[in-house]
Amino acid sequence: MKERGSWPLWEVFLRGRRGLAHQHVGSLHAPDWELAVQNARDLYTRRGEGVSIWVVESAVIHASDPDDGGPLFDPPADKVYRHPTFYEVPEDLKL
Amino acid sequence: MAGAAADPREAAFQASIDAERSVEPRDWMPERYRATLIRQIAQHAHSEIIGMQPEGNWITRAPSLRRKAILLAKVQDEAGHGLYLYSAAETLGVSRSELVEMLQTGRQKYSSIFNYPTLTWADVGTIGWLVDGAAITNQLALTKTSYGPYARAMVRICREESFHQRQGFELLAQLSRGTPAQRAMAQDAVDRWWWPSLMMFGPPDGSSPNSAQSMKWKIKRVSNDELRQRFVDMTVPQAQALGLTLPDPELNWNESSGHYDFGPIDWDEFAKVLNGDGPCNAERIRVRREADSGGAWVREAARAWAAKHSHPAAGDAA
Numbered sequence: 373m374k375e376r377g378s379w380p381l382w383e384v385f386l387r388g389r390r391g392l393a394h395q396h397v398g399s400l401h402a403p404d405w406e407l408a409v410q411n412a413r414d415l416y417t418r419r420g421e422g423v424s425i426w427v428v429e430s431a432v433i434h435a436s437d438p439d440d441g442g443p444l445f446d447p448p449a450d451k452v453y454r455h456p457t458f459y460e461v462p463e464d465l466k467l
Numbered sequence: 468m469a470g471a472a473a474d475p476r477e478a479a480f481q482a483s484i485d486a487e488r489s490v491e492p493r494d495w496m497p498e499r500y501r502a503t504l505i506r507q508i509a510q511h512a513h514s515e516i517i518g519m520q521p522e523g524n525w526i527t528r529a530p531s532l533r534r535k536a537i538l539l540a541k542v543q544d545e546a547g548h549g550l551y552l553y554s555a556a557e558t559l560g561v562s563r564s565e566l567v568e569m570l571q572t573g574r575q576k577y578s579s580i581f582n583y584p585t586l587t588w589a590d591v592g593t594i595g596w597l598v599d600g601a602a603i604t605n606q607l608a609l610t611k612t613s614y615g616p617y618a619r620a621m622v623r624i625c626r627e628e629s630f631h632q633r634q635g636f637e638l639l640a641q642l643s644r645g646t647p648a649q650r651a652m653a654q655d656a657v658d659r660w661w662w663p664s665l666m667m668f669g670p671p672d673g674s675s676p677n678s679a680q681s682m683k684w685k686i687k688r689v690s691n692d693e694l695r696q697r698f699v700d701m702t703v704p705q706a707q708a709l710g711l712t713l714p715d716p717e718l719n720w721n722e723s724s725g726h727y728d729f730g731p732i733d734w735d736e737f738a739k740v741l742n743g744d745g746p747c748n749a750e751r752i753r754v755r756r757e758a759d760s761g762g763a764w765v766r767e768a769a770r771a772w773a774a775k776h777s778h779p780a781a782g783d784a785a
């Protein structure tokens with residue numbers, strides 16, 4: 373049963389239709405990228421959910437630390453002038 | 468576990484849950500939250516995988532090409548559900564091979580409903596209607612569970628489930644409008660599956676020891692008894708539309724509660740089947756083990772192929 377565990381994990385991204393970006397939909401195990409794409413088709417597109425598949429090996433993804441969530445994402449909160457609602461303009465001018 | 472309770476991060480975790488923020492894989496979480504989820508998601512995944520067997524038994528005997536195609540698609544969906552859920556469990560730090568091992572050695576359970584046999588073609592329709600119907604009731608509530616990957620798997624699964632229930636209902640409707648023998652076959656199947664379907668929601672709230680903590684962590688949002696009642700209320704009118712009766716003389720509309728009352732459930736039978744003494748427990752595990760060992764050469768060949776080619780996976784330790 374060990375050999376199953378050594379199949380790496382892949383993250384699956386689907387483009388729902390032309391014009392949209394690929395979106396993460398889940399993950400699966402496969403021995404290589406070609407079988408990962410095949411398996412992704414069987415597992416995640418049984419009802420026409422996508423027109424394009426990306427697979428990315430989970431091991432090569434680097435992510436921000438969830439504990440840094442505050443310090444990492446707080447700064448924009450005090451820069452309210454980055455948002456259009458910060459500015460007072462005449463309402464009838466369609467600005 | 469006393470040490471874990473004293474962890475100051477536990478209060479922050481609960482506050483985050485109370486604020487309806489979902490928990491994601493790399494967040495800190497109490498070990499008991501992690502263990503509860505691994506157990507629940509794994510049990511759910513195993514149920515999807517074992518659940519392929521009772522219906523799968525009828526694929527070669529489906530009475531028409533249309534019914535065979537439908538049944539194949541449904542069973543394939545259940546395999547997919549199992550895989551979504553195994554992936555969700557793996558985000559909690561348990562490996563796929565450990566999960567498969569725990570199913571095949573009986574250390575983790577699956578829903579006791581799948582230990583009943585599928586004796587006639589009408590069982591296929593009844594499973595779709597009642598068993599998938601009960602599963603949907605349970606799974607809809609779980610789309611709001613606090614653990615993100617589990618909730619997302621549930622959303623995907625619920626989208627696929629409604630065809631399962633509808634094809635079952637349609638199959639039974641055809642039988643109950645058919646010959647007297649077909650009608651009797653449909654009624655017999657409903658008689659056998661009704662009570663086990665009610666047991667799918669688990670023990671009554673009063674004797675469900677882990678429920679309170681699961682509700683507090685918002686892993687569980689709706690209690691066993693409330694889900695069971697929802698299912699009964701939804702199903703009785705459907706049975707009437709089918710022209711079939713449900714095997715419970717105490718089943719009655721209660722004007723004052725606005726719900727259907729129903730008779731007592733045989734919890735001794737539930738415990739017996741759950742603990743291995745059901746009609747098909749041994750067969751289900753044996754078939755699963757055979758499928759696993761029978762497929763070993765395919766996994767081996769795929770690995771050998773991948774190793775020989777120029778695009779080895781970065782995560783392949785070899």
Ligand SMILES: [Fe+2]
Pocket residue numbers: 515544545548602624
């Ligand atoms: Fe399912």
Ligand SMILES: [Fe+2]
Pocket residue numbers: 545599602628631
């Ligand atoms: Fe289903």
